[in-house]
Amino acid sequence: MVNPYGPDTRGTFSFGIRLGLLFEVQAACLSAICVVGLLVYLGWTAIRTRRQRGKHALPSHLHVLFVSLLFSDLLHSIGSILNIPWIRDSGVLEGPLCTAQGIFRQMGDTGVALEILAIAVFTWGVIVRGWSSPSLKTTFVIVGLIWIFVILITLVSYGVHKAAGQVYYGNTRYWCWIRSPYSLPDGIALQYGWFWLTAAINLVLYISVAVTLLKSKRRCRNAQMPEGQRSLQKIAFQMTWYPIIYLITITPMSITRLWIFTNPEHPPPFAATALAAVLLTLSGVFNAVLFSITRPTLIPQKGHDHDPTVGGLRSIYTLEFCQRPDEDQRSSKIPPSPETPCHGEGTSKGGGTDETYV
Template sequence: MAQMDDDSGRFTFGKRLGLVFIVQTAGLSAVAVFALLAYIAYGAVKIVPGASRKWRTGTHVHFYFLSLLLSDLIQAIGGMMDIRWIVKSNVEVGPFCTAQGALKQIGDVGVAMASMAIAFHTFSVLVFRWRPDASPKIAFVVLGFIWAFIALTVGLGLGTHKGEDYYGDTQYWCWITSDYPVQRIALEYFWLWFTALLNIALYVPLALVLKGYIIIDGMKVRVPRGEERTHLKITSSNGMKDAGRLALEMLFYPAVYTITVLPIAVVRWRAFAADTVPFAATVVADVLFASSGLLNVILFALTRPALLPERDRRSGTFLDSTVLSEVVATSRPFSSTHGRSMSDPRPEDWSDLRRTQSIPREDLKPLPLGSEILPPVAPMSPLTV
């Protein structure tokens, strides 16, 4: 039984109030994620007779994004289940408790792995200029591995510990009990912490590349001279997007994930060390963790609008949010061949540093969804993320 504050073994008013904050935050995340999924579904079906398809999975990121939203929804549902313990004023082991523990693990690990897949994909496309095949096979393989791993860890955990309190009372809710510290770390905490570190390790260099502070040419990394600094501007249907702004947006990803994961990691490590963790610290950490779904919806809506369907008021259909119309390159020659030294460009690679190269609007063709992010390279076949 969980440690309580009164002699009856029931939660005090303060404990129940803290759990209410967690449930409310999880509820907000659930509503935000469900609303976005419903909006995407609305944009993916033919609602207006004769209308073209309004939303499609144009890049691999779309599949990872949907997996992230699904995991966020599962995670939020697991958090909302705390309402039962608020009503009862204690935690009771049973089928409901087991279900909450399993949902929490599925959601937490699913969010971590989907975030990891998005980070790897974005870094590979923008830094190494990887052009994945238009077929979603790679995305299906990645997501198949992610969900197979989650299913195996949860299924084997339940199957190999039948009759034991594998998922049980962990003081304020249900999860993997303290009798299984190795499983706690290996099957969940490791993936949360690893993803947080990976986000920092990938998105920070990516922001530096987009700002022109470093150049990655093949396997070489170097700091450019002042005259080699690049500055890109991309015109889309949403307006001019500067590479500096895009670089700042890339830093939001590790920042948001770290904000949601770091506090709970600190609290858990203190608990592992048998330190007394103030209940207020537990509530703050879990409120931030429960806000993962809400923050992800806001983050992706602001930084990757092309992942969402957008209605064209003139035609009544949903269009790709971004259409490349102009690339402005200044202050540095580019190489149009990946892997060739940037310091030795061919004459045809040089851009007029004083001219803006424009593509006539009538010649534009919509790019796949998610193509609002382009790498610092010369005008060529666009990279989509």
């Protein structure tokens, strides 16, 4: 099947199409600014923390996963910013820039899906199943495997088709991605399939997390809840926003892409495609905002450099939500009842002296 849009469509875009692509570029620039700004701030915070606390100050496992997620968002933003030449020329020209856009889009989108999936599995495991927080070594291995997988499925598929003299990343009407006739099988297997798998697993896991947290809250209704633990409970509930935001960002694009897959001769209106692209591109903004909201240590407050949550998300995941009114804190060494996840329950194993920061 020949690509229906041709390798050079410059001069064919209407004003409305150029305007819609411009909105996506603006969303991409906003996402890139938010992501880069947050990454710079996190880097500065990490350096400052290491100087204050020495070599034992370590990032938490979720810190590492979120940073990896932000880099994936940045890749997608770069891919969307590469729409600028298509806006200028009123059309798409296949070539190195087109290939780069396709690669950035696929790597960014697939990376976001897998990192959101990893965060969901970790959150569910420690809250619902009582897993210990994974070590940094384990987390780095998982993040490394995610990036290796994303790079391999992107570059290997491109290399195989290039070696056969086939154009793999090309004009898909408004921008560059996996072009016809490979867009349906490869698009689902290498990108959209991961979108949908992550969304489905997220829904199942976070419903389980929410049920567990609600049960814990009901058990503690008549108990004292220290302010710090109440804050941790709030953060744990906020974690459930990640699958919601993820579904919001991928659903419109998934619908329009399925429409194109199943009815390529009658694609959806451009307004729907543009809206879907803008929402997906704003993923970086949403993730940066959620990261800031759910990580209280990102916002330093005078006199609170040693926030109790600096110990990482380990405290969130222990369900240390309630403490009986008549319970002496000095007796917290006594194992609590399994039916009441109160002060000190579920502490992660190891108990070393290393501190984690978020």
